Amino acid sequence: MPWELKPDRPIYAQLVEHIVQMILSGVYPPGSKLPSVRDLAKEASVNPNTMQRALAMLEEDGLIITHRTSGRSITEDSEMIRKTRTRIARDQVSEFLEKMQKLGFEKEEILSIITEMIKEVRG
Amino acid sequence: MPWELKPDRPIYAQLVEHIVQMILSGVYPPGSKLPSVRDLAKEASVNPNTMQRALAMLEEDGLIITHRTSGRSITEDSEMIRKTRTRIARDQVSEFLEKMQKLGFEKEEILSIITEMIKEVRG
Amino acid sequence: MPWELKPDRPIYAQLVEHIVQMILSGVYPPGSKLPSVRDLAKEASVNPNTMQRALAMLEEDGLIITHRTSGRSITEDSEMIRKTRTRIARDQVSEFLEKMQKLGFEKEEILSIITEMIKEVRG
Amino acid sequence: MPWELKPDRPIYAQLVEHIVQMILSGVYPPGSKLPSVRDLAKEASVNPNTMQRALAMLEEDGLIITHRTSGRSITEDSEMIRKTRTRIARDQVSEFLEKMQKLGFEKEEILSIITEMIKEVRG
DNA sequence: GTGGTCTAGACCACC
DNA sequence: GTGGTCTAGACCACA
Numbered sequence: 001m002p003w004e005l006k007p008d009r010p011i012y013a014q015l016v017e018h019i020v021q022m023i024l025s026g027v028y029p030p031g032s033k034l035p036s037v038r039d040l041a042k043e044a045s046v047n048p049n050t051m052q053r054a055l056a057m058l059e060e061d062g063l064i065i066t067h068r069t070s071g072r073s074i075t076e077d078s079e080m081i082r083k084t085r086t087r088i089a090r091d092q093v094s095e096f097l098e099k100m101q102k103l104g105f106e107k108e109e110i111l112s113i114i115t116e117m118i119k120e121v122r123g
Numbered sequence: 124m125p126w127e128l129k130p131d132r133p134i135y136a137q138l139v140e141h142i143v144q145m146i147l148s149g150v151y152p153p154g155s156k157l158p159s160v161r162d163l164a165k166e167a168s169v170n171p172n173t174m175q176r177a178l179a180m181l182e183e184d185g186l187i188i189t190h191r192t193s194g195r196s197i198t199e200d201s202e203m204i205r206k207t208r209t210r211i212a213r214d215q216v217s218e219f220l221e222k223m224q225k226l227g228f229e230k231e232e233i234l235s236i237i238t239e240m241i242k243e244v245r246g
Numbered sequence: 247m248p249w250e251l252k253p254d255r256p257i258y259a260q261l262v263e264h265i266v267q268m269i270l271s272g273v274y275p276p277g278s279k280l281p282s283v284r285d286l287a288k289e290a291s292v293n294p295n296t297m298q299r300a301l302a303m304l305e306e307d308g309l310i311i312t313h314r315t316s317g318r319s320i321t322e323d324s325e326m327i328r329k330t331r332t333r334i335a336r337d338q339v340s341e342f343l344e345k346m347q348k349l350g351f352e353k354e355e356i357l358s359i360i361t362e363m364i365k366e367v368r369g
Numbered sequence: 370m371p372w373e374l375k376p377d378r379p380i381y382a383q384l385v386e387h388i389v390q391m392i393l394s395g396v397y398p399p400g401s402k403l404p405s406v407r408d409l410a411k412e413a414s415v416n417p418n419t420m421q422r423a424l425a426m427l428e429e430d431g432l433i434i435t436h437r438t439s440g441r442s443i444t445e446d447s448e449m450i451r452k453t454r455t456r457i458a459r460d461q462v463s464e465f466l467e468k469m470q471k472l473g474f475e476k477e478e479i480l481s482i483i484t485e486m487i488k489e490v491r492g
Numbered sequence: 493g494t495g496g497t498c499t500a501g502a503c504c505a506c507c
Numbered sequence: 508g509t510g511g512t513c514t515a516g517a518c519c520a521c522a
Contacts, residue, residue, distance in 0.1 A: 007437055010506065025227040047507065089226060093240050096219040103212060104148040107241050114237060117216050118230050133512065159494065170514045175496075191253055192494050192522045256521065271473040293522065335472060339486050342465040349458060350394040353487050360483060363462050364476050379497065405509065416499045421511075438507045438509050 003044040011046060015054035018044075023063055023074055024085045031076040034064065126167040134169060138177035141167075146186060146197055147208045154199040157187065249290040257292060261300035264290075269309060269320055270331045277322040280310065372413040380415060384423035387413075392432060392443055393454045400445040403433065 005014055022028050034055075035043070041051040055072060058064040062080060066072050075081065100110050128137055145151050157178075158166070164174040178195060181187040185203060189195045198204065223233050251260055268274050280301075281289070287297040301318060304310040308326060312318050321327065346356050374383055391397050403424075404412070410420040424441060427433040431449060435441045444450065469479050 007435065010437075012506085021225045021227075025225075050507070053507095085226060089223065089228060089236060090240065092219060092222055092226075093236055096215065097237075097241060099215055100212065102144050102148075103208065103215075104144075105212060111238065111241065113212060113216055114220075115234065117213065118220060118234065135512080160496095161494090172497095172515090173513065176512095178495095189253065189495070191256075191496090192520085194494060258521085267471050267473075271471075296522065299522095331472060335469065335474060335482060336486065338465060338468055338472075339482055342461065343483075343487060345461055346458065348390050348394075349454065349461075350390075351458060357484065357487065359458060359462055360466075361480065363459065364466060364480065381497080406511095407509090418500090418512095419498065422497095424510095435510070437511090438505085440509060 003046075005044070005046070012050050012053045012057070015044060015046065015051060016057050019054065019058060020063065020084075020088070023081065024088075028074045030074055030078040030081055032074050034072040034074065036071055126169075128167070128169070135173050135176045135180070138167060138169065138174060139180050142177065142181060143186065143207075143211070146204060147211075151197045153197055153201040153204055155197050157195040157197065159194055249292075251290070251292070258296050258299045258303070261290060261292065261297060262303050265300065265304060266309065266330075266334070269327065270334075274320050276320055276324040276327055278320050280318040280320065282317055372415075374413070374415070381419050381422045381426070384413060384415065384420060385426050388423065388427060389432065389453075389457070392450060393457075397443045399443055399447040399450055401443050403441040403443065405440055 003015075003018060005011055019028075028034065034040070037048055037051050037055065040055075041048040044051065055064060059066055059072075061084070062077075063075055063084060064072050065075055097110070105113075126138075126141060128134055142151075151157065157163070160171050160175050160178065163178075164171040167174060178187060178189075182189055182195075184207070185200075186198055186207060187195050188198055220233065228236075249261075249264060251257055274280065280286070283294055283297050283301065286301075287294040290297065301310060305312055305318075307330070308323075309321055309330060310318050311321055343356070351359075372384075372387060374380055388397075397403065403409070406417050406421050406424065409424075410417040413420060424433060424435075428435055428441075430453070431446075432444055432453060433441050434444055466479065474482075
């Protein structure tokens with residue numbers, strides 16, 4: 001998973017999103033150790049300050065634990081990770097549904113468009 | 124339809140979106156006249172310059188025609204309006220699907236979440 | 247020759263240009279009588295005031311003569327018409343050459359592009 | 370290259386044109402960094418907002434890239450720059466030819482006028 | 493009255 | 508420091 005950074009949104013926000021994806025998809029399993037800020041920053045070709053900011057936000061969410069002496073690790077609370085995944089998903093869905101309804105789409109229409117398009121994606 | 128403006132995104136972008144919704148949902152039918160920049164700005168509690176910027180963007184898209192001295196009107200090309208509606212919808216869906224897949228959701232899972240949540244919305 | 251009016255430039259200016267073309271190309275020969283303002287306005291689907299303004303400008307240039315009681319006519323001075331045609335042409339050419347040179351085109355390059363494109367036009 | 374601003378056309382349009390010329394003529398080579406909005410505005414004796422508008426238009430055309438916090442630069446795609454130059458040139462020529470033909474000039478006549486006048490320019 | 497442009501000056505997020 | 512957004516208020520051409 002490459003660190004694709006587009007210039008249209010704040011870099012730190014894209015970093016947060018990317019790391020969350022890696023955690024939720026299991027690249028970094030619960031309890032596993034995170035690379036150092038410096039290494040992560042280098043990997044993403046980003047200023048360490050910016051990476052630090054991203055990690056700080058993830059810590060606020062409780063997804064990441066900082067050990068004062070030995071770096072950071074993913075939370076061991078896999079239940080929380082699961083819940084986070086669900087919460088984010090529901091947020092996405094509800095935001096999406098709201099937009100579609102504002103455009104005047106009915107429930108059935110939304111469903112049919114999605115089922116149609118979901119077949120095309122990735123074969 | 125009130126002009127809800129949130130501070131998290133550029134105002135002009137929200138204005139564009141709102142006006143598009145009004146056009147697509149038929150509040151302003153094809154060929155109908157639009158209120159003056161000043162009136163629209165007053166209605167949205169926004170500086171005329173900001174509203175003008177939004178309208179200019181809509182004109183670039185071809186959704187709006189400006190008559191230099193006698194105001195603006197919605198394009199009479201209702202076919203284009205229909206296509207715009209479809210295009211925006213497909214964009215929304217594809218953006219949504221991409222996000223969900225990055226979070227590690229499978230096709231079936233996405234569909235089931237949506238069908239579940241769509242029942243809750245608006246009763 | 248239809249009266250194509252685009253909304254991107256002042257209408258009166260387009261009227262002036264159009265009438266000049268008709269005069270220079272012989273639609274209205276030297277000395278011939280011009281239709282009334284009202285008729286011209288109707289033909290061009292334009293407010294008579296606007297047509298009046300256009301004619302006034304043409305009169306300033308000396309291309310049109312106003313007879314206080316019997317309408318307007320094209321000047322009989324065909325020499326002046328010929329000179330006007332030449333003047334306008336030279337203005338166009340010099341303006342065009344200036345633009346091309348600002349874009350960094352050399353004389354030879356300009357000539358070759360033109361000779362190439364002039365073959366394509368109108369077969 | 371001074372910033373000559375005439376009152377007959379929108380300033381932002383003249384700024385766009387001027388910057389394009391600088392890019393096409395190599396004053397700002399592909400990939401090079403552009404001065405800040407504020408500096409450019411000062412240099413052209415223009416309000417920063419106006420300069421910003423011009424730069425935004427250039428970005429839409431793909432000629433300029435903006436890095437959100439570290440200024441703007443010319444696109445590195447020198448092929449695109451070359452194509453832009455050609456496109457603009459052809460637009461100028463075709464617009465010019467159309468005007469001349471509306472004035473009743475034949476192909477040969479146009480060519481002869483140009484070849485004659487092109488000798489006079491810049492000695 | 494309409495749209496369009498421009499300035500001055502302020503404020504913001506980001507790095 | 509960078510780009511981006513917004514407001515307030517003025518002025519203009521046009522019909």
